[in-house]
Amino acid sequence: MTAIVQNLVTSGVFELDGGSWNVDNNVWIVGDDTEVIVIDAAHDADAIADVVGDRAVRAIVCTHAHNDHVNAAPALAERTGAPILLHPDDRVVWDLTHPDRAPDGELADGQRITVAGTDLTVLHTPGHAPGAVCLHSPDLGVLFTGDTLFHGGPGATGRSYSDYPTIVRSIRERLFALPETTTVHTGHGEGTTIGAEQATSTTWPEA
Known part of the structure; x- marks a missing residue:
């Protein structure tokens, strides 16, 4: 069975720099009838576990460590036994939310994560956060961008911990190199395609 992509929207609060905002987050579950990975365990471990059901969770992958993307990760890891994976450059951000609980493993540019016979390649795309990553699956024709591209x-x-010229460089050099038909699954809100965002990128402010 080829891996499928499931989407769960959870709601909570994003907190940074002394501010707080109510947000809806996309949680992405990729796998088959027996095993999955969870991309961005946001807000509600119970809701995520309900969608996972009795399938094995092979990893909880963090596109970055802002609290609204990782606040449910430890609880989900405890419930499922899955390791939490984060790019090491985002550890400083992670520690703002979970100072007493380290991630279980590191993500690296070019790393392949395999679930249900499907490979997802880690692309380090700093800018929104220093250790922000995207996950690309050529087989599924999808890219999970977290908060790097909307x-x-x-x-x-x-x-x-963010920088506009850096995020623009990440998108233009790493993401726009992918096929234009690639479906973009974002960390918040509706999806898009690489081609659609490339077409409008001429209107972005200068980096």
């Missing part, structure tokens, strides 16, 4: 352009860079 329908309408780059993710936010107005807060600590």
Whole structure:
């Protein structure tokens, strides 16, 4: 069975730099009838576990460590036994939310994560956060971008540990090199395609 992609939307609060905002997050579950990975365990471990059911969770993959993307990760890891994987450059952000609980493993650029016979390649795409990553599956024709690329352009860079020229470079050099037909599954809101975002990128502010 080829891996399928499931989407769960959870709601909670994003907190950084002394501010807080109510947000809806996309949680992505990729796998088959027996095993899955969870991309961005946001807000509600019980809701995520309900969608997973009795399938084995091979990994909890963090596209970055802002609290709204990782706040349910430890609880989900405890419930499922799955390791939490994070790029080491985002450990400083992770520690803001989970100072007493380290991730279980590191993500690296070019690393392949395999689930249900399907490979997802880790692309290090800093800018929104220093250790932000995207996950690309050529077999499924999809890219999971976290908060690096949205329908309408780059993710936010107005807060600590972010940088606009860096995120634009990540998108243009790493993501726009992918096929234009690639479906983009984002960390919040509706999806898009690489081609659609490439077509509108000429309107972005200069990096």
